[in-house]
Amino acid sequence: MSLSELYQEVILHHSKSPRNFGPLEGATHLAHGHNPLCGDKLTLYLSLQDGVVHDVKFEGEGCAISTASASVMTDILKGKSELEARALFQAFLHLTTGEGEGPGADSPDLGKLQVFAGVREFPVRVKCAMLAWRTLESALADAETTVSTE
Numbered sequence: 001m002s003l004s005e006l007y008q009e010v011i012l013h014h015s016k017s018p019r020n021f022g023p024l025e026g027a028t029h030l031a032h033g034h035n036p037l038c039g040d041k042l043t044l045y046l047s048l049q050d051g052v053v054h055d056v057k058f059e060g061e062g063c064a065i066s067t068a069s070a071s072v073m074t075d076i077l078k079g080k081s082e083l084e085a086r087a088l089f090q091a092f093l094h095l096t097t098g099e100g101e102g103p104g105a106d107s108p109d110l111g112k113l114q115v116f117a118g119v120r121e122f123p124v125r126v127k128c129a130m131l132a133w134r135t136l137e138s139a140l141a142d143a144e145t146t147v148s149t150e
């Protein structure tokens with residue numbers, strides 16, 4: 001299976017039945033994200049305990065790519081430290097946009113996130129894929145704000 005076929009399969013699968021979807025009781029961090037270009041909106045709930053992501057969930061409405069990205073992201077974040085979460089953000093940003101630092105010796109394993117490299121072929125979709133991550137960045141900054149990818 002090629003990476004682009006895998007990409008389509010993951011997007012389809014996760015957008016149809018997103019993981020970790022719904023409100024999270026006892027969340028310690030919360031942020032709203034909005035991608036006006038596409039109309040994607042999401043709220044990210046994060047429960048951090050001793051600097052580790054104990055639980056993470058999201059709610060919202062968006063296109064297949066923004067939903068799938070949030071679904072895969074929340075799956076991968078569980079059990080990660082705040083530091084690891086930030087490193088994953090940087091790695092994902094680089095994967096989808098080429099911005100920031102490229103993979104180095106101590107880069108995190110992107111695992112299933114690799115398939116989102118496919119959005120590079122669709123520049124307008126990068127904002128959709130990044131929305132959940134931008135919102136995570138905002139949630140980790142501990143600011144209850146609305147981020148916009150515009």
Ligand code: ZN
Pocket residue numbers: 035038039040062063064065066127128
């Ligand atoms: Zn979108």
